[in-house]
Amino acid sequence: MTADKIGHNRYVNYTPESYEKQGIMTWLCRMPADRKLVPAVSQIKGKHILDVGLGTGDYTRLLLDNNTVVGVDQNPHLCKLAVKVHKGDATELSKLVGGEKFDIVLSTWMTDYFNGEKLQQFFNEAKKVLKDGGTLMTTTIRPNGWGLIYLFLARYWRRVDKHGCAKSKVVAKLRQAGFTEIELINLNSWLGIPWACLVIAK
Ligand SMILES: C[S@@+](CC[C@H](N)C(=O)[O-])C[C@H]1O[C@@H](n2cnc3c(N)ncnc32)[C@H](O)[C@@H]1O
Numbered sequence: 001m002t003a004d005k006i007g008h009n010r011y012v013n014y015t016p017e018s019y020e021k022q023g024i025m026t027w028l029c030r031m032p033a034d035r036k037l038v039p040a041v042s043q044i045k046g047k048h049i050l051d052v053g054l055g056t057g058d059y060t061r062l063l064l065d066n067n068t069v070v071g072v073d074q075n076p077h078l079c080k081l082a083v084k085v086h087k088g089d090a091t092e093l094s095k096l097v098g099g100e101k102f103d104i105v106l107s108t109w110m111t112d113y114f115n116g117e118k119l120q121q122f123f124n125e126a127k128k129v130l131k132d133g134g135t136l137m138t139t140t141i142r143p144n145g146w147g148l149i150y151l152f153l154a155r156y157w158r159r160v161d162k163h164g165c166a167k168s169k170v171v172a173k174l175r176q177a178g179f180t181e182i183e184l185i186n187l188n189s190w191l192g193i194p195w196a197c198l199v200i201a202k
């Protein structure tokens with residue numbers, strides 16, 4: 001990360017209310033992506049879930065009635081839900097949760113803070129805290145289509161250190177972490193232009 005770009009520490013001074021304010025990228029990218037992401041998260045039932053980088057818990061909320069959820073975030077003050085949140089880094093999950101194991105590691109719109117090396121560390125740690133046969137569900141930004149515009153605006157306009165990862169590289173990193181069944185589902189932006197992927201890996 002360059003000295004003048006910021007990562008997860010951009011949220012230190014956010015309140016849950018200021019975080020929830022929607023910007024143009026919410027309208028252009030996240031809301032269209034929710035057409036696939038919200039149903040995928042909502043259908044999960046009866047699972048023990050680690051929600052990594054849960055923020056205010058936009059997607060966590062969809063899980064609480066039918067599952068048990070634990071969180072990890074560098075900024076746990078953002079989450080006002082009745083969920084235990086470990087303060088710490090997504091690349092140190094096994095240390096943060098002790099010996100606890102999960103059916104699902106969920107992480108939405110967080111991996112874009114990771115370069116390739118940190119993304120690999122996150123996948124490795126997710127695998128470590130999953131039960132045998134457990135599932136990682138995460139999102140990654142595609143460095144093409146609207147993803148490229150999103151990354152460009154984040155890095156050079158808002159000066160946030162964000163990263164994309166090509167599908168082939170995501171798959172290679174997941175395999176290296178020990179995942180064998182891997183599905184990448186396109187999450188499109190406004191006008192159906194690709195910008196991100198929902199990654200489901202066992
Ligand atoms: C864009 S928000 C996404 C929040 C939520 N998952 C959602 O989809 O609405 C990213 C969240 O990830 C957290 N985060 C970023 N990098 C992190 C890291 N390395 N370890 C733990 N949390 C991180 C931030 O503090 C923030 O709460």
